[in-house]
Amino acid sequence: MNIETVQAEIKEYVLETIVQGDSVVINNDTPLISSGIIDSISTLKMVEFLEGKYQIEFEPHEVDRENLDSVEMIAAFVLSKK
Amino acid sequence: MIASKKLLHHFIEQIIQENGQSIYIKTASHSFSYQQVFDLAKKYQKILESNGIQKQDRIVIYASKNMSSIAVMIASSLCGAIYVPISSINPASRAIQIIDEATPRFIVCDKECGTALQSSGRELNIVCSDDEMDLCLLKPSAELLVFDEEIAFILFTSGSTGTPKGVVISHEAAIVFIEWAANEFGITGSDVISSIAPFNFDLSVFDIYVTAMSGATLLLYSENETKNALLMAMRLSEDKASTIYATPTFYAALANYGKLHKYDYACLKNVLFAGEVFHLENFAKLLQYWPHRNYANLYGPTETNVCTFFKVDVAHMNYLNFPIGLACPYASFLLLSADDKVIESTDVEGELVVAGASVFNQYWKDEDKTSAAFYRDAKHQRYYRTGDIVYRNKEGAYVYVARKDRMIKKNGYRIEPSEIEKIVVSYPKVSNAVVLFSKEKNILICFVESVEVIDNDIFNIRVFCQNHLPLYMLPDKFVVLFSMPQTSSGKVDLQALKNML
Numbered sequence: 001m002n003i004e005t006v007q008a009e010i011k012e013y014v015l016e017t018i019v020q021g022d023s024v025v026i027n028n029d030t031p032l033i034s035s036g037i038i039d040s041i042s043t044l045k046m047v048e049f050l051e052g053k054y055q056i057e058f059e060p061h062e063v064d065r066e067n068l069d070s071v072e073m074i075a076a077f078v079l080s081k082k
Numbered sequence: 083m084i085a086s087k088k089l090l091h092h093f094i095e096q097i098i099q100e101n102g103q104s105i106y107i108k109t110a111s112h113s114f115s116y117q118q119v120f121d122l123a124k125k126y127q128k129i130l131e132s133n134g135i136q137k138q139d140r141i142v143i144y145a146s147k148n149m150s151s152i153a154v155m156i157a158s159s160l161c162g163a164i165y166v167p168i169s170s171i172n173p174a175s176r177a178i179q180i181i182d183e184a185t186p187r188f189i190v191c192d193k194e195c196g197t198a199l200q201s202s203g204r205e206l207n208i209v210c211s212d213d214e215m216d217l218c219l220l221k222p223s224a225e226l227l228v229f230d231e232e233i234a235f236i237l238f239t240s241g242s243t244g245t246p247k248g249v250v251i252s253h254e255a256a257i258v259f260i261e262w263a264a265n266e267f268g269i270t271g272s273d274v275i276s277s278i279a280p281f282n283f284d285l286s287v288f289d290i291y292v293t294a295m296s297g298a299t300l301l302l303y304s305e306n307e308t309k310n311a312l313l314m315a316m317r318l319s320e321d322k323a324s325t326i327y328a329t330p331t332f333y334a335a336l337a338n339y340g341k342l343h344k345y346d347y348a349c350l351k352n353v354l355f356a357g358e359v360f361h362l363e364n365f366a367k368l369l370q371y372w373p374h375r376n377y378a379n380l381y382g383p384t385e386t387n388v389c390t391f392f393k394v395d396v397a398h399m400n401y402l403n404f405p406i407g408l409a410c411p412y413a414s415f416l417l418l419s420a421d422d423k424v425i426e427s428t429d430v431e432g433e434l435v436v437a438g439a440s441v442f443n444q445y446w447k448d449e450d451k452t453s454a455a456f457y458r459d460a461k462h463q464r465y466y467r468t469g470d471i472v473y474r475n476k477e478g479a480y481v482y483v484a485r486k487d488r489m490i491k492k493n494g495y496r497i498e499p500s501e502i503e504k505i506v507v508s509y510p511k512v513s514n515a516v517v518l519f520s521k522e523k524n525i526l527i528c529f530v531e532s533v534e535v536i537d538n539d540i541f542n543i544r545v546f547c548q549n550h551l552p553l554y555m556l557p558d559k560f561v562v563l564f565s566m567p568q569t570s571s572g573k574v575d576l577q578a579l580k581n582m583l
Contacts, residue, residue, distance in 0.1 A: 025541060035545075036553040040309035041331075041493075044339035047312070060313040064306070 001082065006054075006075040013049055014071065018042045028072040033065040043068065050074070056081040089253045090234055091159035093260075093294040094120050104271065105299045107149045108321065110307070114149050116297070122150065126157035126217070129210045130188060133219050137162035138227055140186035140236070143281070144168040144177050144195045147304050150214040151281060152290060154190050159234065159253070163187075166236045166248070167281035171305055171552045174198035180238045180246050183446060189218045229443065236446050237282055239384050240497050240555070242487070244504030248446025249384045251287075258412045258439040259387045260291045266391070267352050267376065269325065271297035274349065276318060278308050278328040284384045285356060288327050308332070315340030318347065325352040327380075329494025330360035337367035347372060356380040356388065357494035359482065360404060369396060381406035381482070384496070385442045385455070385466050389413040390480055405479040406472065413438035416465055417474065418457060431473045431483055435465035442466070490519040492526060495554045502528065502557060505550045509543050511535050514566055516574055517557060520583045528557035529579055531566045 007028055014026055018038055024030075032038040038046065046068070047058050056078060067077045094116060097104070102117035130141070141158050143151050143165055151167070158165040166184045168177050170192070177199065181189065189206070191199065196206055196216050210217040231252040241247035269275070275293045277300050279285035293300040301321045307313055315336055318326065333355060336342060353368075353375045360379065369377075377394035392407025409415055417425040417432035425432040435457045441464070444452040457465045471483045490497040499517035506515035506528055514531035530543065540560045547556050567578035 024544065036548055036556040039493075039553070040311075041335060041339075043309075044311055044335060048339060058312065060310065060316045063310045063312050 001054075001079065003075055003079060006078055007071050009053070010050075010074050010078075011071045013046065014038070017049070018046070026071065029070050031069050032071070033069045046074075050078055054078050054082065088257055089159050089232060090256060090291060090294075091123070091156045093291060094123075094156055097294065097297040100297065101271075104297055106294065107152060107300050107302050109149065109302045110304075110317075112149070116294075119149060119153050120156065122153040123156035123160060126154055126210075127160045129217055130157060130161050130163070133188075133209055135161050135163055135187055138229065138233060139163045139188070140166050140184045142166045142168060142181055142184055142186040142189045143191075144170065144172075144181075144189060144199070145192035145215065146170040146194070147277065147281060147302055148192065148214050149302065150192075150212070151190075152300075152302075154215070155235070155290070162232070164233045164236060164250075166238065167286075168238070169280035169282050169305065169552070170195050171280065171554070173549055173552065174202040174204075175550045176246070176552065178202060178204065180248075183238070183246070183248060184236060187220060189220065190215050191218065192216075231443055233443065237284060237384050238446075239282075240489075240501050242489070242498045242500055243451075244498075244500045246501070247448065247451065250443045250446055251387075252443055255387065255440050255442065256287055256291065259287065259410075260295055262410055262412060263288055263388070264292045264295050267325065267354070267378070269293075269296040269298060269352075273298035273324045273351075274301060274322050275299070275325045276301045276321075276323045276327070277303055278314075278326065278332055280305060283357075284382075284387055285327055285329075287387065288354075311335035311338075311340040315342050315345060318350070319345035322349040323347075324349045325354070326350070327352075327354040327356070329357040330355050330364065331358065331493040333368050334361070334364035337364055337371065342371040350375060352376045352378070354378050354380055356382070357496075358491045362399075362401065362403065365404075366399070369399075379404045379407060381480075382436075382440075383466075383468055383470075386413070386436045386438075386468070387440045389415075389436050389438065389440060392479060403481070405475065405481045407479050410438075410440070412440055415480070416457070416459065417472070418467075422457065424459075428474045428476055428478075431471050433486055434468045434470050434472045434480065436468060437463055437465045490517075490526070492519060492524065493554060497526070497555055499526075502526070502547070502551060502555055505547055506530060506543060506557075509546050511539060512543070514574070516566065516576070516579055518576070518579055518583060523583075525558035526556070527559045527561060527583060529566065529582075530560055530562050531564070532562060533564055535562050 068074050097116045103115050105113045106116040106119050107114045155165050206218040208216045209219045234253040236248040236250050238246040238248045277289040379392040380388045382389040390406045392405050414437050416435050469486045472480045502517045503515040511534040512532050516529045567575040569575045
């Protein structure tokens with residue numbers, strides 16, 4: 001699995017499921033959680049999506065902005081769990 | 083007449099006489115006994131007094147939820163002062179708004195919040211500093227305030243004029259609720275009570291003081307921890323929580339995302355909720371994991387604290403929605419029609435107005451708002467106008483229908499759209515702004531009127547809001563309009579905007 005593909009998939013998920021056509025621009029390094037673009041419920045939904053799609057499991061303490069604050073951080077974290 | 087002279091810190095003193103070594107507060111890494119917390123409170127009291135604190139001076143607490151904050155609250159009570167909690171989820175600019183309103187003698191803040199205040203240009207005169215908190219002395223405010231009651235704290239909540247308003251609560255009002263709740267839910271020294279809500283939210287009054295009154299243990303969860311349902315599901319199990327009081331949003335996140343099936347909740351007895359409507363599909367999910375618990379819907383705005391309660395009969399789940407229930411013993415109600423006539427019959431909708439010992443004293447330094455908030459009956463009894471439209475069903479229980487005004491409840495947070503609008507309008511190119519809430523999508527939509535704003539500005543307006551509002555008030559969506567639709571009388575046509583949702 002290469003990182004660009006994972007980043008693109010995650011970006012697509014964030015744009016289509018969470019942002020839903022709002023005029024927010026999402027780049028790979030756009031802060032998502034600390035900027036409020038993704039709220040706590042959406043974060044949990046995204047974790048559920050990531051667990052299903054990439055067959056990984058998050059430890060409770062890993063659901064944190066330290067790991068998930070941007071598309072590139074999420075992708076790197078997902079790959080580190082594979 | 084025998085006046086109740088009980089103050090909040092008396093609960094702690096009582097427990098210390100019985101068993102000071104029992105654990106009052108547990109965090110992720112530490113446990114603190116009643117004696118330890120009280121010793122710290124006494125230390126703070128000394129510092130406050132040697133720096134000239136007077137009765138009814140305000141002490142602002144701007145910090146993440148920690149044990150020291152609770153020690154400051156007890157110290158405040160010991161000094162006869164009034165504490166004003168501000169959650170760390172507020173950006174410094176909103177904290178400063180509240181600080182300027184509250185005119186405190188002291189600000190107590192943790193390192194992060196202190197840094198945020200300093201970056202916003204506030205100089206902090208630190209008179210005492212420990213691992214967690216800095217105590218900062220401000221110039222004494224000239225105003226002398228006289229209350230006919232002992233005031234315990236002021237909870238600032240979103241205000242309809244666009245700035246936060248302070249709900250002034252007396253010791254007596256807090257205590258009548260605490261004593262009722264501890265008794266009603268059978269709380270004892272062996273209980274372990276979670277602290278989920280931030281301290282500026284009235285749910286925390288239950289957590290902090292029902293625990294203290296009963297000699298129970300408080301599980302102190304930080305703002306970050308409570309947002310993470312996966313973590314909370316684990317912690318509530320490991321920490322052996324016996325009583326939880328939180329918003330339906332919190333429980334829905336637990337049931338939907340917490341993986342509750344992985345853990346054991348054998349100690350859990352009471353599952354209490356308040357702040358918004360609990361949607362039954364979410365409740366049903368929770369019930370699958372947690373059958374046979376005491377579930378209760380508690381109702382009441384910050385101004386009255388809990389004034390009705392409804393115990394859910396889980397064996398007979400044939401509700402359309404949970405009623406808000408019956409009056410607490412200290413509360414009395416009237417139901418008013420649109421022209422302030424008292425409604426006697428059942429099944430007729432009207433505004434719920436509340437009198438009784440738990441009702442707030444006044445809005446902080448706002449006589450106009452205070453007098454507008456109360457209805458007076460023929461005997462001059464004051465009733466607080468909740469703004470909630472309810473009816474009384476055949477069983478005598480009250481059922482919530484809707485809001486009378488524009489106030490929004492999103493994820494259990496109370497939001498006045500005008501507070502958001504005021505911020506958005508202060509952004510340069512914006513001429514008007516209207517915030518609406520879509521219940522179906524659970525999102526805040528901000529209509530921005532501007533002839534100049536382009537997509538890139540929307541991004542900046544978002545950041546601007548983020549710097550002035552807590553994240554839960556941040557609009558989820560912005561829609562730019564050249565001009566707001568208007569009614570024939572020239573007002574913004576809210577209905578037309580609603581049709582655009």
